[in-house]
Amino acid sequence: MAKIKGAVVVDSEECKGCNLCVVACPTQTLSLNRNVNGKGYNFSYMENPDSCIGCSNCSLVCPDSCITVYRVKTA
């Protein structure tokens, strides 16, 4: 059965740590980093990269358009 695998790349300097992507993520892939970016925000990142399904929910709700979503089908 084909398996969907996804990945999320957050522009960590653009991210303002609003957490909306974390809430929107259905697979608990994302989390706010304990470190802060140059603006002082706890930026979003893939805490559990293996669980990402590339559904794009995170990027849909991201107000700062700082999330790029990738998806592949693997055999």
Add this chain to the structure above:
Amino acid sequence: MAEITEALKNIIKPENIVSQKSSVLTNQTMHYCPGCSHGVIHKIIAEVINEMEIQEDTIGVAPVGCSVFAYNYIDIDWQEAAHGRAPALGTAINRLNPDKFVFTYQGDGDLAAIGTAETLHAVNRGENMVMVFVNNGIYGMTGGQMAPTTMQGQVTATTPYGRNIDLHGYPLKITEMLAQLPGACYVTRQSVETPAAVRKTKKAIRKAFENTKKKQGTSFVEVVSTCNSGWKMSPEASNNWMRDNMFPFYPIGDIKDGEKVNANDLPNVGK
């Protein structure tokens, strides 16, 4: 931070991109607070402009309010209006340049308080343009004062004991009001707090721009939004508060979807 594994490297390739920042957005970091709805709505408009390939033909009219700098973020030609006057600007742009796509982007203070007359008459004339109305129930830019759409009981800087209807009047459902006007072809109320809501709002804004293309009249898209700084809540709590308190009063969905009133269906005393 998680390590970029080999497996991830194989996924993170340009050909696998399914969602990325719209090319119609500029590279400027938005000045909005973390979690602000404006960013999502800007993104949706940029994506619709990109998908319809109308970047060269779209003229935006920015309001006074938090989104006064909308022109810094969406890479099209823009005009900055005086507070509330965007529909008047849009009217002239549209009348003098009928082949352009014109949209106004206005907040609740701009559209429903100081600019009520311009809003009402532009819609009533059926100006062939899109009006995007961001309703977050508060004046964000000036520091969280009462807006015409502030809910009863809602605490703002000018209603510190909550909006009291005897003192401050009723919350204004201007979208329902505008839907009564014959010049409106499409009046809808949407939101952007969930992925599904974002998709629906994008569909609505796309439909609004398609209506302009077909010269259908005024398309009006309200987006019930949050102002987490003004409301003094986290973005997530704001979304929940909006869902619990605003949606019952400002219900989501289409209010009018059709055509502007045909002149032949109205009495004409000149015939």
Add this chain to the structure above:
Amino acid sequence: MGELKLMKGNEVIAEAAIRCGCDGYFGYPITPQSEVMETLMNNRPWETTGMVVLQAESETASVNMLYGGAATGKRVMTSSSSPGISLMTEGLSYLAGAELPCLILNVQRGGPGLGTIQPSQADYFQCVKGGGHGDYKLIVLAPSSVQEMHDFVELGFDLAFKYRNPAMILSDGAIGQMMEKVELAPQKARWTDEEIQEISGSWATTGKTKDRKQNVVTSLELDSEQMEQNNLKFQAKYQEIQKNEVRYEAIDCEDADYIFVAYGSSARICQKSMQIAREKGYKVGILRPITLFPFPTEQIAALADKVKGFLTVELNAGQMVEDVRLSVNGKKPVEHFGRMGGIIPSPSEVVTALEQKVIGG
């Protein structure tokens, strides 16, 4: 010789607008200038030149329609009378701040408040000195005949586009309502899209093409340093206008001992007053400012070296007199005579004022 017609001042504005290739008129009815929009609607220029004519819901809306249209590089105009111009001043400040070329006609009536519908010149301060907020100036043309009402429409547009600044025709109820012979200009075509690109493409919101950056028309600049720079640029422009665009008419000033300074309908009254005064043996001349901004400061200063005194004649309590005094700078007496509330003085009243305030004083 062009086409000659007997027309009202307000009507000829409409005719001149169509003929000079104006793209759009946005207005709201108010006495004593409603004939402008009535004539436009009657002539239906949208069927001939393609000019847009729209009756707005208020003066606030019409001046902002001017902003929207001007910002796309089109030649747009509005007209109103004093209370309506008050409503428009917010928009005029924005137009000046965004450096948008456009034309505004003010057919003045007596104020303050709702005032009267009779002629007045009491909006001089409001229109010449600003009116709205911020340091800005309008280019202000003051017609004293129906022919000048006609001519200043095209001149107003030319100056507005030359300097990227709103221009105003500051008229009054007398000039707007009176009928005179006028020579009409031949019909000119409206600007094509290509011409607009050439003239205003660097700033107008005509749609962002791939080969250029976005054009943003705004008066907003939150960076104080930059906002001061913007203001300095405006001031330099106003100085340039002051240097290049002063227009005035000097009538019999060569041998004059006394000068009437008057514009618009007051200047017409002064012509008869001058005749009466000269019959009485007073050598009187008239300096008629045609541009109120830029004001003919140097010309009045030069006269101050030669004459004994000045009388400004205005339909107000004394407004332009301040600019005349600044020009004369204390060298000679400068007095003011005016009637208010819509009353037009008789020529002999003006002569009496000259005798009492300047000659006898």
